[in-house]
Amino acid sequence: MGWLLILLVGLPCLGSVINYASKAGNQLLPCLAVFLSCVLSFMFLLDFEIYHLDLEWFPGIRLKVFMDKTTLLLISLVLFISLLVHVFSVAYLETDLGKNRYFAKLGFFTAAMVCLLLCGDLLSLFLFWELVGFSSYLLIGFWYTKDKVPYSARLAFMVNRVADACLLAGVILVWTDQGTFLFSDLSSIELLPSFLICLGAFGKSAQLPFSGWLIRAMAGPTPVSALIHAATMVTAGVYLLVRLSLVLDPVALQFLAYAGSTTALYGGICALFQYDIKKVLAYSTISQLGYMMMGVGVGVASTSLFHLLTHGFFKAGLFLGAAAIIHSMHELTEGDSQDMRNMGGLRRKLHWVFPTFIVCGAALVGLPFFSGFLSKEALIIASWQWASAASSISMIVPVLSILTVLLTAFYVMRMVVLTFFREKMSLPTLPTVEPTLFKIPLAILAIGSLWFWYNPNPFGHRLWFQDDLFPMVDYQIHGGFGITLISLSSVFVGGLFAYAGISRSHFFDQNAAWYKMISFSREGMFIDNLYRAFGGFIHGFAGILLFIDRNVVDWIVNAAGIFLVVFSKVAALVDRFFVDGLVKFLGWLATSVGTRLAGLSSRDGQVQFAWLLLGIIAIFLFFVLS
Amino acid sequence: MTNLLSYIFLIPLLVAFVMLVIPKERKMLFKQIAVVTMLIELILAVFVCFNFDKELQPQSWSDAFQFVERADWITMSLGSIGQFRISYFLGVDGISLPLLVLSTIVLLIGALSSWGIQDKVKGYFILYLILASSIIGCFLALDFFLFYLCFEFMLLPMFFLIGIWGGKRRSYASMKFFLYTLLGSLFILVVMIGLYISVEEEGTRSFSMVAMLDGQYAADGILLPSAKNEIFGFSARAVAFVFLLIGFGIKLPTVPLHTWLPDAHVEAPTPISVVLAGLLLKVGSYGLLRVAVGIFPDVASSMSTMIALFGVLSILYGGLNALAQNDLKKVVAYSSVSHMGFVLVGIAALSSVGFSGSLFHMISHGLISPALFLLVGVIYDRTGNREIENFSGLASKMPVFAFFMGIFFFAGLGLPGFSGFVGELMILMGSFDSTIPLSVSLLAVSGIILSAAYLLWTAQRVFFGRYFVRRAEWEPKMTDLSLMEKVMFIPLAFLVIILGVYPRLVLDYSEATLTFFASQFR
Numbered sequence A: 001m002g003w004l005l006i007l008l009v010g011l012p013c014l015g016s017v018i019n020y021a022s023k024a025g026n027q028l029l030p031c032l033a034v035f036l037s038c039v040l041s042f043m044f045l046l047d048f049e050i051y052h053l054d055l056e057w058f059p060g061i062r063l064k065v066f067m068d069k070t071t072l073l074l075i076s077l078v079l080f081i082s083l084l085v086h087v088f089s090v091a092y093l094e095t096d097l098g099k100n101r102y103f104a105k106l107g108f109f110t111a112a113m114v115c116l117l118l119c120g121d122l123l124s125l126f127l128f129w130e131l132v133g134f135s136s137y138l139l140i141g142f143w144y145t146k147d148k149v150p151y152s153a154r155l156a157f158m159v160n161r162v163a164d165a166c167l168l169a170g171v172i173l174v175w176t177d178q179g180t181f182l183f184s185d186l187s188s189i190e191l192l193p194s195f196l197i198c199l200g201a202f203g204k205s206a207q208l209p210f211s212g213w214l215i216r217a218m219a220g221p222t223p224v225s226a227l228i229h230a231a232t233m234v235t236a237g238v239y240l241l242v243r244l245s246l247v248l249d250p251v252a253l254q255f256l257a258y259a260g261s262t263t264a265l266y267g268g269i270c271a272l273f274q275y276d277i278k279k280v281l282a283y284s285t286i287s288q289l290g291y292m293m294m295g296v297g298v299g300v301a302s303t304s305l306f307h308l309l310t311h312g313f314f315k316a317g318l319f320l321g322a323a324a325i326i327h328s329m330h331e332l333t334e335g336d337s338q339d340m341r342n343m344g345g346l347r348r349k350l351h352w353v354f355p356t357f358i359v360c361g362a363a364l365v366g367l368p369f370f371s372g373f374l375s376k377e378a379l380i381i382a383s384w385q386w387a388s389a390a391s392s393i394s395m396i397v398p399v400l401s402i403l404t405v406l407l408t409a410f411y412v413m414r415m416v417v418l419t420f421f422r423e424k425m426s427l428p429t430l431p432t433v434e435p436t437l438f439k440i441p442l443a444i445l446a447i448g449s450l451w452f453w454y455n456p457n458p459f460g461h462r463l464w465f466q467d468d469l470f471p472m473v474d475y476q477i478h479g480g481f482g483i484t485l486i487s488l489s490s491v492f493v494g495g496l497f498a499y500a501g502i503s504r505s506h507f508f509d510q511n512a513a514w515y516k517m518i519s520f521s522r523e524g525m526f527i528d529n530l531y532r533a534f535g536g537f538i539h540g541f542a543g544i545l546l547f548i549d550r551n552v553v554d555w556i557v558n559a560a561g562i563f564l565v566v567f568s569k570v571a572a573l574v575d576r577f578f579v580d581g582l583v584k585f586l587g588w589l590a591t592s593v594g595t596r597l598a599g600l601s602s603r604d605g606q607v608q609f610a611w612l613l614l615g616i617i618a619i620f621l622f623f624v625l626s
Numbered sequence B: 001m002t003n004l005l006s007y008i009f010l011i012p013l014l015v016a017f018v019m020l021v022i023p024k025e026r027k028m029l030f031k032q033i034a035v036v037t038m039l040i041e042l043i044l045a046v047f048v049c050f051n052f053d054k055e056l057q058p059q060s061w062s063d064a065f066q067f068v069e070r071a072d073w074i075t076m077s078l079g080s081i082g083q084f085r086i087s088y089f090l091g092v093d094g095i096s097l098p099l100l101v102l103s104t105i106v107l108l109i110g111a112l113s114s115w116g117i118q119d120k121v122k123g124y125f126i127l128y129l130i131l132a133s134s135i136i137g138c139f140l141a142l143d144f145f146l147f148y149l150c151f152e153f154m155l156l157p158m159f160f161l162i163g164i165w166g167g168k169r170r171s172y173a174s175m176k177f178f179l180y181t182l183l184g185s186l187f188i189l190v191v192m193i194g195l196y197i198s199v200e201e202e203g204t205r206s207f208s209m210v211a212m213l214d215g216q217y218a219a220d221g222i223l224l225p226s227a228k229n230e231i232f233g234f235s236a237r238a239v240a241f242v243f244l245l246i247g248f249g250i251k252l253p254t255v256p257l258h259t260w261l262p263d264a265h266v267e268a269p270t271p272i273s274v275v276l277a278g279l280l281l282k283v284g285s286y287g288l289l290r291v292a293v294g295i296f297p298d299v300a301s302s303m304s305t306m307i308a309l310f311g312v313l314s315i316l317y318g319g320l321n322a323l324a325q326n327d328l329k330k331v332v333a334y335s336s337v338s339h340m341g342f343v344l345v346g347i348a349a350l351s352s353v354g355f356s357g358s359l360f361h362m363i364s365h366g367l368i369s370p371a372l373f374l375l376v377g378v379i380y381d382r383t384g385n386r387e388i389e390n391f392s393g394l395a396s397k398m399p400v401f402a403f404f405m406g407i408f409f410f411a412g413l414g415l416p417g418f419s420g421f422v423g424e425l426m427i428l429m430g431s432f433d434s435t436i437p438l439s440v441s442l443l444a445v446s447g448i449i450l451s452a453a454y455l456l457w458t459a460q461r462v463f464f465g466r467y468f469v470r471r472a473e474w475e476p477k478m479t480d481l482s483l484m485e486k487v488m489f490i491p492l493a494f495l496v497i498i499l500g501v502y503p504r505l506v507l508d509y510s511e512a513t514l515t516f517f518a519s520q521f522r
Helices: A002-022 A029-048 A069-092 A101-120 A123-141 A149-177 A191-206 A212-221 A223-231 A234-245 A250-271 A277-297 A302-333 A353-365 A370-391 A392-421 A437-449 A481-503 A506-509 A511-523 A527-601 A605-625 B004-020 B027-051 B098-118 B121-140 B145-153 B156-164 B170-196 B209-213 B234-251 B260-267 B270-295 B295-300 B304-324 B328-348 B352-383 B401-412 B417-430 B440-464 B471-477 B483-499 B504-519
Strands: A051-058 A061-067 B068-076 B085-093
Touching: A002 A051, A002 A069, A002 A101, A029 A101, A051 A234, A051 B504, A061 A101, A061 A353, A069 A101, A069 A191, A069 A234, A069 A437, A069 B471, A101 A123, A101 A223, A101 A234, A101 A481, A123 A149, A123 A191, A123 A212, A123 A223, A123 A234, A123 B417, A149 A191, A149 A212, A149 B417, A149 B440, A191 A234, A191 A250, A191 A437, A212 A223, A212 A277, A212 A527, A223 A277, A223 A302, A234 A277, A234 A302, A234 B027, A234 B352, A250 A277, A250 A370, A250 A392, A250 A511, A250 B260, A277 A392, A302 A353, A302 A370, A302 A437, A353 A370, A353 A392, A353 A437, A353 B098, A370 A392, A370 A481, A437 B145, A506 B504, A527 B085, A527 B098, A527 B170, A527 B304, B004 B027, B004 B068, B004 B085, B004 B121, B004 B471, B027 B098, B027 B209, B068 B170, B085 B098, B085 B121, B085 B145, B085 B352, B098 B121, B098 B352, B098 B504, B121 B145, B121 B156, B145 B170, B145 B209, B145 B270, B145 B471, B156 B170, B156 B270, B170 B234, B170 B260, B170 B270, B209 B270, B234 B270, B260 B270, B260 B328, B270 B295, B270 B328, B270 B352, B270 B440, B304 B328, B304 B440, B328 B352, B328 B417, B328 B440, B352 B401, B352 B417, B352 B471, B352 B483, B352 B504, B401 B417, B401 B440, B417 B440, B483 B504
Parallel strands: none
Antiparallel strands: A051 A061, B068 B085
């Protein structure tokens, strides 16, 4: 078992490294490696057993490899989506010179993500948590010679780093309280560490206020966004909180419910009027992750996992669809290939992308018979039940989440109409080729977004194997037919508004007040400014400290040095003029007196005698008078 | 093999004497001899590791040391006062052994990176070997006098190495370095004398550090803990501790006593920066751990919060200053200040995990910061310039260079999987699990954000974006790493990763000693 696990983790990494080293151009090896790894994980699923292994990393600190059904399911999800993205990328990056580097990074990410899921303790989870963030940095910065790309990669890493610092502090606080990192040994966590861990999870899962990095992450290749910034890595935060949902402080859980639903609404609002197709999807990811957070907060962690699963499929499908659209737009137009204003009527050109995109979009909106409907409705109903049991102010949580449904319907409808329907004369009429390697992953993901994989009943609220997936007691989600009706009607209202709004877009452009609000939402509201202000503050502060360092701290040292030099110069002067001056004066005195007196001996005897007499008289007088 | 430590200590010095008789025209020979000497040193140090008993659980400091060598060195009868006795006393324990191995590695890398020295080669390598001996002596000496001698003697070769082979403002920098550190040494000298007249071993006063660590004070000793003697109204032991804190704090360096470091680094030639950052700073933290905290555990526990505060100040102040620099070498220099702040916090935790973290971080920083200086040296050797804004997008022109940059920058910012993370993690664990206030520990955590900020910002400006160098004449010189440069980077990268994945490679050696050390604080 242990060896098979090592193989499971090692294969994706190994395949891409060998591929990178051998400089093979066809990328067969990494795809094959991920395929094998994926098959291995499915085999584990069929023949399941719980696996755990203790290791001592450094004295006194035990780490644990742990695999239960939840982790295995998520590992299969990661590997499966990763496989599809690998396949898709082969065609997507066919002409890119750095594609070997790309696959090396992708393989590294896949391995790190699988490791993260295999962690049975907080510390090793943090370890791989950072490593997947690092591989995300590498992949966002893949086209590092382009403008803005290095900046985006750094911003994404830095925002994550801030959250990671919170997580690290939380994890260490848990350790000081309980003396262990192991999930299996944890008992209820105090408020401060719970809160810090939540903030850490918010970073990776792009919740407010850390959401901005995910938008910047769109600077990377689009298939990467499908894998990392939609289906897998960003769900790590949700995964962590699901794992800890039984031991987190109740106040922190409440906070999660409010923060999650707020972020869901925020993502929805910001997605409404985007022009960049990737940004619509990125904001929608933020919004959907908000739902999952809310689910953990209201106590239905396993339903959050359910949504994580369905979201993984349909969002990966949407991102890969967007990648295919961008790929063909590159051939069709000189303009910005991600700008939906340049698109239109693509349904006639992209015969595979169009239906799959519609299916995945329907799942995102939450139409019946699609996967998103099952999980999202379950979350909304659960939030309603949670709120009706709690205080009246908590009603805001289900209200926000239903409002988000409306917004979701609006932006998905708008996106679909702008890209596929509206006739666009400026685009050339020639048909575009969809590579087979695009078609297969898209078709698989679209089929994966249908309801029957998850629950044969298209109006059920549970994954059919949810009970043995996660051994925890969610309260049963029952009834909620009214809620479903409300949210379905909001879907239609949202869709209608979008359809009607497209033709009246000039209304928004001409009305100044509207226009201001719209561009505010398009800029992601205050988040970017917040980061800019924070970064500016830090840099400004650093500049001030540099000034202080040079002009105060170092000045004191130099002043001490100068003082010493001046003091010693003064001392030297004193030495030369006073101390040595006295000596010289005495010498001069002796010499000059001597020379004067020396004259005496050379004169004639009478004068000498006269002086002698004078001297004797003087001595005599001195004695007589005293 | 007896006297192994003496060999390690004295071989460089002997080789330096041998070098005196080699004609100065044979430049290549000096380089070869220096490298071979350091290689032998490394092999001997590794040999010591293999024969070191990791399982030995000391009950007192007197049985904590292994490979002990002791001989009378200077003995003088002082009549009724007794005997003045200095001994030649060497030994290693779990704290000094990893540092000894680190010294030999860094000195070897330094010798390799000195390959480009063309000017006054003979003098350079003689001084380099003298420096090597005195650094190694610091980590091996168990007699305070011998320790102090080595500690002081480092300044002499360093002064000339910066002052002769340095950059434009070399005389200012070397003078500042020399005087500043000398000032620190004087504080240590005072304490050394105080300890000498307080400690008694076999009926005579003694410089033996083991006796000091074990607290074998004479009944009339001025620093006797139970006597509670006072100097100017302050507790004598507290004054002594603060003096040591200042003395070693200058060497460490801790903010606000750090300003000699950026100047010295900026002016020093690359190999000397490597040794300076890799080892000289570690002498400061080693002294702090062994001498200040080891001999004055009672004062250390009452002042732990203050030490941690200085540590956090260094972390944040150094990090923010690194963020604001334009000179690549200054970025790395201030990052050293920041990292040594972590070491200080770990020491202040006064627990086994904190000490282990500090020791591990010393080793890790001792490998990463030389690598960072070598990275800067790669650019400086090619262009004679280090200003960040003069370069951009080097990754596309020098991919291997960018690869190593990636490894060491991410090691420096403490990414898991690299040694930097383990040290910081253990230090923070120690800090949270101690009497240090929670707010101070939380501030220390924010240091890991700052290190990412300055390193990634530097990487973005120098390595990413469009390729650009300021002057046209640099253009042909921007070639990727030479074989010699790869030879220096590969072992460092290997070590940084292997220690990050398997930290027990160091910690297994230090565990027993540090557990015993920490037991004094519980």
